Amino acid sequence: MSYSETVSFKRRLAWLAVAAAALILVVAWRLFTVQVLSHQRYLSQAANAHSRKTTVAASRGEIFIRDGDKKTPLALNQTLKTLYADPSQVKDKAAAAKALAGVTGQPEAGYVKALQKPGDYTVLGRSLNREVAERVMALKLTGIGLSNQPQRVYPEGTLAAQVLGFVNADGQGQYGLEGYLNQELVGTPGLLRAKTDTRGNPIATADNFIKPAVNGTGYVLTLDRNIQAQAEKYLKEGVERVRAKSGSVVIVDPSNGAVKAMANFPTYDPNAYSQVRDYGLFSNAVVSDQFEPGSGFKIFTMAAGLATGKVKPDTTFEDTGSVEVDGRTIRNAANHRYGRQNMTDVIQKSLNTGVVFILKSLGGDPANINLTGKRVLHEYITKRFGFGLATGIEQAGEVAGAVNRPTNANGNNVNYANITFGQGVSVSMIQMATATAAIANGGKLYQPHLIDEVITPDGTSKPVTPKLVNGNVVTPEVARQLTDMMVQVVEKGSGYQTRIPGYKVAGKTGTAQIPRADGKGYEDKKNIGSFVGFAPAENPRFVMMVRINEPQTSGFAESTTVPVFGDIARWLLHYYKVEPQ
Amino acid sequence: MSSATYAVRRNQNLYRRSAQLELGPVSVSFVMIAIISVLALLYLTQITKTSVYGYRLSELADKQAKLTAANQEMQVEAARLRSIQQIKSAPAVAQLVPETQVHYVR
């Protein structure tokens, strides 16, 4: 190497070294700007990208129904999978469709069509069970995914459908228990705030924040699966027999207000609520339908009369077949006139004139209706028997009914005369059953309830204590007198079809007219038949109300509701193993 | 070519190797780097344990979710099989005769 060559080399090498040093300085300056000057910006970008707040779903409380001494599930949860695709990510659509069809058993053509849709999200299938989902996962197809789809499942199908309600696609309970107790059932979702990897798995660091989910409260119902099933079966038969529009049954334990069965027909399957077109099917008519009760209401008028001492079972009055109130004529059904009748006859023969007589007696003036009488009747109906007030049963959409105040313009004498035999007043079936239970048990009004036990999220269950609303609605003596009158209805009167050999059954029929939609009077051919009663009369095990709406066959409650009551009562007495007298 | 002539013999005596083992600055540096690296690895063993646990945790959570789903599915299936509708349609039940007369033995 020549000297000049070496000198040139070294000079050029020095230049290279300077260039390299310059490059290092540029990179170092850039490092400084990124790591020091823009540190905060990148730090917040990092925090935004890494920190994720995820809610941890709480599982919805389960609902059980009594099955004799045991309990059995009525509403459960299941995590199904929704199969979705990002069509833009699926390269070989035909192959993907074929593979999916091979696993799910669905037609391949459907998948091909769905995968050819534009956009980045399309649902390929819903409600895949775990097994199928795992097989789809095993295919490892790009652009195809599964997401959790929490599903409420009702293993008993249509059983107690309206009592239960359903859970909609947003996870919100609708109608019935699911609607009424939605807040308690959904629980509190948990919260997880953590730094996660790109797939959302939390990275174990010290500053993660976890609030566990609190699962929803579970419930054991007072309903008995067997009673409910039988009630539904006989109700269906009864409604179909008279080609009625619909019907309902409610059975209450008079000793504590526990509802043992609550059935409506026609019904639906809450598992397939989305296929129901007539939304009327969703509501539980027993609590959410108010109607004019008709003659069944006479027992409460009688209760007021007996309790105030204004009439006694052997008090008599002259039945002329009709009675004038403020220029209006009130007649007995079928325009019968019976002459001198006592109070037992009034109930047994269902005399409208008789209950108007009681209203007059309540005011102390046997000739006229006055404010005092109306006030007494109003007090008994509302404050004591609970009409005009929601019972507070654990059901969404409960109606309060309506009883006009005696001081109100609508609560005129004619209206009150009508109220005595169940017109111009609206009630719900649960109110009727509850009030009747207070007669059956000797004067104690219990709040009707559907929940027997509350299962807290930690798994312990607490029994619910029945709530005594009024321990002395009427005296036991008055209750016994009323019971005797109602037994006469079954023994000799309109309820004869429910006579069960060996047992005393108490009850009262009612056939109410349906007010016309235009408010002018009542519908001609349509009526509502009802029967409310209990058995055995001397030591009642159950109170039951049956209601059949708009039967196509002519006739009164005797021929529509009474046979249903009879069928169920006969079965129930055997089920309860009540010995005949 | 002239660079070859720069061979120098100066200071030979100063750099005689002594017989005993001597750790020069180079060796010390290599040993230091090795020790620091080993310490770093030991430290990392502890640190990465948590990340491994993090993954194991999510693995187990996945497993739990799967088992819960399986359990739910079986519960639902069991409940369906025990449901009234299922029992009513069972062949064995179809052959049962409804009770007509009940006698209570006192």
Add this chain to the structure above:
Amino acid sequence: MNAQPKPLRGHQPDYVLALGVFVLLALGLVMMYSISPVLSYKLLGSTTRNYYFFGQMLNIAVGLVGWIVAAKIDYRRWRKLSPLLMLVAVVMLLLLLVPGLSITEKGATRWLKLGPASFQPAELAKLAAILYLAVWFERRKEAIRTFWDGLVPFAVMLAAISFVIVVLQRDMGTMLVLALATSGIYFVAGGKLSHLMALATSALALVWLAIISFPHRVERLSTFLDPSKDPTGQGYHIGQALIAIGSGGIWGLGLGKSIQIYGYLPEAANDSIFAIIAEEFGLLGALVVLGLFGLLAYRGFKIARAAPDSFARLTAVGISLWLFFQAIINIAAMLSLVPLTGIPLPFISYGGSSMLLSLIGTGILLNISKYTIEEVRHAHSGERGRNGWTHFAVAGNGRRVKVARTGS
């Protein structure tokens, strides 16, 4: 040029260079150990195996063997070996075109199947080209300054190998490193500045021409040249790298505390390892790594400066520039200073071929360092100095050094 080099007696190699590489290797291994559980989990779905850590251990072990062998081999033997090496490299590059023999990953065919292992011929090509050009320029001491005998053959060679690497392999990064390193050799070998300028200008003009002639094809061209990175993917990659580096701050998150490693930063063990280092060790750690690569270049230049012959000089410059540019381009890409080209960070990134060739290059450099001759500038102040550590020490341990006569 001697046909049979006489055996030389060397002095001690440049331990500072060796130490610098050793520090980088140790840092790389620690990084692999730190990211191994997360990445192994992602790769194998199991946390039980330290896949990346043991893999890198193996890579380093193989590389160290290469290093030691290369440090033992008299560097002058590469004169004879370089044409053969170049031939092997080109054949291997062409073998990539045979479908059954290559491995395609993310759309790029860069790996040659060698039994259970795989090899990246482009890595070999870099070293082979440096050695080959060093020989070539040594022989053309004077002709190098001419246009037809200097610039044109060099430009043709560069264009040919660039064509193979860029068009057939679609590896822009490797081509860039190669072009910069060989141009550096050309520069220090005495190539005319005007020629070098012309070369750079024509290269830029070619690119510019391509862009203005086919503006609508540029995008397609860039994806063609590097199919693994579509425009959005590349943007994401750089964005994540910047988040990693920026969130490190001055002090870093701490060893093993990287969050970006959890799937956010692509190629975390390979091309993006610098971003993880900057995230965990902050500006300080990043500057240390940058400084170490600067130190390597400095020591390499120093060796070149004192190298006994032209071939050694040019080889030392070439290897130093190769490692330096590869590091600086990798780091600059992470900092969004240059486009992402996908080249590994020498000594640190996970990968066998790069590790092996980088360490062989270091070995050659160390071998040359054993024969350096320094002008004595401080004749009476060298008492404390040891060879390899001082500016002036000459034949180590007072041994007599014979330097072969080389060149014309």
